Amino acid sequence: MAVPILKRLLFPIPKHKPISLSAFSSSSSSEQPNSLIPTVVSMLTHHRSKSRWSYLQSLYPNGFDAPEFSQIALQLKNNPHLVLRFFLWTQNKSLCNHSLLSYSTTIHILARGRLKGQAQILIKEAIRLPGLEDRSGESDDLESKPLKVFESLVKTYKQCGSAPFVFDLLIKACLESKRIDPAIQIVRMLLSRGISPRVNTCNCLIRHVSQCRGAHAGFAIYRGVFGLDCEVGEQNVKRVGRISPNVQTLNTLMVGFYQDGLVEKVKEIWDHIAELNCNPDGYSYSILMAAYCEEGKMDEAEDSWKEMRAKKVEPDIVAYNTIIGGFCKIGEIERAEAFFIEMGLNGIESTCTTYEHLINGYCKMGNVDSARLVYEDMRRKGLRPSASTLEALISVFCDKSRVLEALEVLRGALRHFDFCPTGKSYEFLITGLCQEEKMEEALKLQAEMVGKGFKANSDVYSAFICGYMNQGNTEMAEMLRNEMLETQMCGKEGHISC
Incomplete structure (x- = not known):
């Protein structure tokens, strides 16, 4: 069925002449027969x-031209x-100056042999081929090169007996x-000619457009690709395309809107899942719950969790x-x-993200001991905390005068x-040490801070000034106060030499 469908690909491509398989066939058959090819x-x-x-190299030291290679x-x-x-x-061996013709022939043969990875490598090479010109003699650019590869693949498709997913490889x-x-x-x-890329290729296109141009642009591609001529949320959905979106398609849209901060659109896409008779998976529920969590609507998030379990959808680590x-x-x-305990009972291993959520939660509540225990458990498992999580832990310790x-x-x-x-972590520690009048330790830490590339700001200066004042060392405090003022002046008036 693929070959009759592909015949309909022979239509004008913008800025090019119509594609014709006969042109390729006749040009090949018109060559004088010789013994090179059968030999x-x-x-x-x-x-x-x-x-x-x-x-072979000794027989043909001058190599082959692209049409000979293709035959x-x-x-x-x-x-x-x-x-x-x-x-x-x-x-x-530089025995052939490969052109789009020889590349296309090889790509088709690899595709029909299901050597997808190798075919895609050659497609990427073909897109980068230098010296391509269109029929008007104009040199190519980055945008037109893929279209020339597409045209060449269309022209050589029938003779190579290729597979339709070769165009999916080109799109990817x-x-x-x-x-x-x-x-x-x-x-x-x-x-436009009734040939549908695979749904995962369409999903990949939507994802890239959403990431580069925003979720609304990705949604516009979604409507065009899947032939949906109605807005999300309308009840009567008319599909005019040959392919239907799957749950991964809707997940891709929800992720795009969630990352753009458009939480309401996430919920609209969720409703659209039911309209298309798709069954949401665990990742679908995770995105919806993330949208509710973003707004602090934990009742709705927990309702989604219960619905997920009622539908026998097993939550994963993301959920x-x-x-x-x-x-x-x-x-x-x-x-x-x-939920953390339940996760462990279900045999799901905690990740760095799990521990960081708990550490930040305990820090928010001022429960420094529990935060420390979770952190130590995390460290024993070899999981690396983020700088912001460590900063939160250090901050709450300092707030508790520990x-x-x-x-x-x-140090650990x-x-x-x-x-x-x-830099904030150093600030918290220096301020705490100065409040406890441990000035030598504070100075050593400040030197380490500078070694890490962080400059002392007014908060650090103020901590040292207060510390020395509490010790009765007014001379050192005054010196630091003057130094701080000079530093601030240098920052405001860059032309002043310090």
Whole structure:
């Protein structure tokens, strides 16, 4: 069925002449027959692999042109591994100046042989081929190159007996090389002739557009690709495309809107899942719960959790981290602990994110001992905390006048994780040490802070000034006060020499 459908691809591509398979076939058949092609084919298929390459090079030291290579490859198309070796050999030995024709032929043969990874590598090379010109003689640019590759693949499709997903490979290659506009154009041209890219390719396109141009742009692509001519939320959904979105499609849209901070749109897409008769998976529920957690609506988040369990959808680590983080954020640490315990009983391993949610939750509640216990458990498992989590832990220790314990946490992180603390972490510690009049320790820490690339700000100066004043060392306090003022003046008037 693929070949009749592909015949309909022979339509005008913007700024190019109509594509025609006959043009390719006639140009090949009009060449004078010679012994080169059957000789090379015979040598490649019958000679021992160790000797055939050197013998072939001795017979044809000047190599082959692209049409000759393509005709040889077509004779070997049922042996895609051999075609790939022949292509790479001619490429490495500079025995063929490969063009879009020879690239396209090889790509098709690899695709029909299900060698998708190798085919995609050659597609990326073809997109980067230098010296491409269109029929008007104008040189190519980054945007037009993929379209030329597409045109060449269309022209050579039938003769190579290729597989339709070769165009999916081209679309993904465009996306991976950040050429979004050509990818969109190729999808539209395929759809206009009734050829549907695979749904996961469409999902990939939506994701890239959402990431680069925003969730609304991704949603516009979604509507166009899947033929939906109504807004999200309308009851009567008319599909005019040949493919239908799946749950991963809707997840992609929800993630895009969530990352853009458009929580209400996440809920609209969720309602759209039911309209399309898709079954949400655990990740779908995680995104919806994350949207509720973002707004502090934990009742709604917990209702979603109960619905998920009622539908026998097993929560994964993402779902658990989402609900735990939501309860920690609003200070309901007991509820977070309950889910944490349940997660362990279900055999799901905690991640760094799990521990960080709990540490930040305990810090928010001022429960420094529990925060420390969770941190030590995290450290024993070899999980590295983020700088912001360590900063929160140090801050709450200092607030409780337990500066030496906070300093011990910092030293442990530096020892175990080769950690780089934040400037705020140093500030908290220096301020705490100065309040306890441990000026020597504070000075050593300030020197370490400078060594890490952090400058002393007015808060650090003020901490030292207060510390020395409390010790009765007014002379040192005055010196630091003058130094702070000079530093501030230098910051405000950059032309003043310090």
